[in-house]
Structures are given as structure tokens and as C-alpha cells.
Amino acid sequence: MRGRELRGELDAFLTETDQELVAFRRDLHMHPELAFAEYRTTQRIAERLTAAGLVPSVLPRGTGLICDVGSGDGPTVALRADIDALPLHDEKDVPYRSTVPGACHACGHDVHTTILLGTSIFLAQQAAAGLLPGRVRLIFQPAEELPGGALEVMAHGGISGVERIFGLHCDPRVDLGHVGLKPGPITSACDKLAIRVSGPGGHTARPHLTADLVFALAKILTELPAALSRRVDPRSSLSLVWGKVQAGSAANAIPDDGVAEGTVRCLDENAWHAAPDLIKSLLESVAGAYGIDATMEYTRGVPPVVNDEMSVDMLAEAVERALGPGAVVPTQQSLGGEDFAWYLESIPGALARLGTRTPGGVTYDIHQGTFDIDEAAIGMGVRLMAATALTALWEPVVDSVLA
Ligand SMILES: [Zn+2]
């Protein structure tokens, strides 16, 4: 079964289940749960998968689950959805508005979850009919927004034996019926940096007898970003920007400590990996020159999502199969973070951007209390995910030819 036949099967499936899926999404939307607290969401998914004849395995914390469809000797591909909501107030006036104060599905993860659920039911039917030439691992991941849910899934073997992984994210700037694709980096890294400096302190009349801590801190503030721009390939767009600086309390006293905090954003994976060591060595050399001590606390966020080229080709083929020609649109690398990146550090795969805007309608933004979608995007997403899994199973790539 290929191309047109698949589209016919998906049409029939969605005619039957579309209403149920929209109701499922609205139920999740009314009952959003924050990162690592998605107990009800997990139970609802598990119940529906079980009703479809599948055997879900809930992660040890009780939030998030993994479920395999199909068996046999074929390859295993994974489809991932994130299930958590954001700590935001729902500002919409709709019947399915959040009933939980301070929690809202403002990143569309209720949509991702519903799409993967619909895809799971479709694939379970395909498997029962003997039409699934391999295994599909369904990953309903908790806590994307924390982030950390992807690492939790991986720590429990979520991608062991998986050859390729796919995911999608709602894109409210893309019209319904279109899918944004891009090989290479598609999101960015964002880390946090905190520096603490200390010295003996003393009178501002005698900076030469102590260590002029405020002067040294000012040097650190300007020298680090400047040096990074000369030590790192400018194409990686590694940028260190300070957001908080504190030192001293009197005009005529050199303080004995101070702090500076900022963020490090980066478009390139290699530069992101090298950043902490490089910043530390630059910090030590500047601080050392002025006789002060400096310590650094570097908090990793997520790496950039780097889409594998072949996986993007598979997505493009799947879009054509499921949504017809002309549905693929180019998309830009965003400065946002997405923890799907952790999977792609281990196995190839790709993240697609699913158009959720009603053509000619309002352009919403994610992470806003007003965010909403055109619910016809749910069916589009099911078509895309189902076709992607089947495309990847029909055309397994022999990576070993490169070995
Ligand atoms: Zn988000």
C-alpha cells in the first residue's frame, strides 16, 4: 500500500475518528498538567491505547508512557509527542478553556498528544491487518517545557533499538495543510551562566593594595562576550548576554564579592558543546590578570535540534503522500529551545512544523495565553505522522553503506 491508497485509508480512518480526536484534545486542553505532573493525561492516553489493543508502558514516575506497535523483524522507528502544559493563564474565551488556574496548553502539546494518539490507533489497525512492515515506538514524553522529559524517556530505554525518530510541533505562523521542513539546525540552544567573583576588598583610595574587584568584574562583563566573538566561528551565533550584575554597596569601598548572570544562546551544536570550557578558561585568564578569584556555574539547557537530512527527505515524501504535492514549505531556525534535540544527539531523526493557522485567520503565538489552533490540524497531523512512520519503514536506510 503506497501513496494514493494510504491517503484513502487515512480519509476513511479520520472520517470515523476525527470527532473523537477533537473531543480528546479539548478534554486535555481543559485539564492541562505541568511538567512531571501529567498523571491524568498519561492515564487518558493509556486507556485509549489499551482500548485500541495496544500495551502501553507508563514511565516509573507515573507521567509519560511508551508503547510499541507491530512486531516482526523490520526496523523500529519512533514517533514522539510531548504532553505537558505551561504555567500560564488561559486567556481564551472558548468552551474548552483551561479549568486549572495558572496552567494552559499554550505550546500545543495537547495537539501533539492527540495527533500521536490518533496515529497510534491507525497504526494499530494497520498492524492488525498485517500491513505494518516493522515496529513503531510511540513516545508520549512528559516535561518538555522543564526541560528534561526527553532525558527521562532515554534513561528508561525509550529509544533503545530505535533507528530513527520523528516529531512535530504546532506552527501558528504556517497555514493549515502546510508543513515546515528544514534540514540541519531548526531550534537553538539556550544555557544559563552565573559568575561569582571575590577578592580581599578595601578602601577605594588604595586599589593597588587590594584587588579592584568592580573594575575586574567590568572587564569580565565586556571581555568575555568580545573574546567569544573572536574565538568561536561567527556562523555559530554563540552569544553571551548579561542580564544581572551586582557588586558593592558604598562609593568609597571596594567590595569583596560580586555576581554576574546571563544567558548563552547558540545555533550550532559543536560550538554549544565547547562553550562551557571555553568560557571558563576566558574567565580565569581575565580574573587572574586582576588578582581576583572567579567561579562559574554553567547550567545546560538543551542543544539545538539538528534535523538529519535523510529523515527530512522522508518527512517530505510523507507530506506529499499524506497531504498532496505543494504542502511542504521552508522554515527558519528559531531561537527557541526544544528538548527533542536530546534524541537527535543519539539517533537520526527530524522535527516538522505543522501549520495550525486558519488561512486568512488570526496569527497566534506559542507561549501566550491566547494561543489556539485550527482543529482541522489534528487530522493533518495524524496523516503526516502515520505516513512518516510508514515511509520510514518502507524505505529503511542502510546506514552501514557509509561504515
Ligand atoms: Zn513550549
Ligand SMILES: [Zn+2]
Ligand atoms: Zn512546545
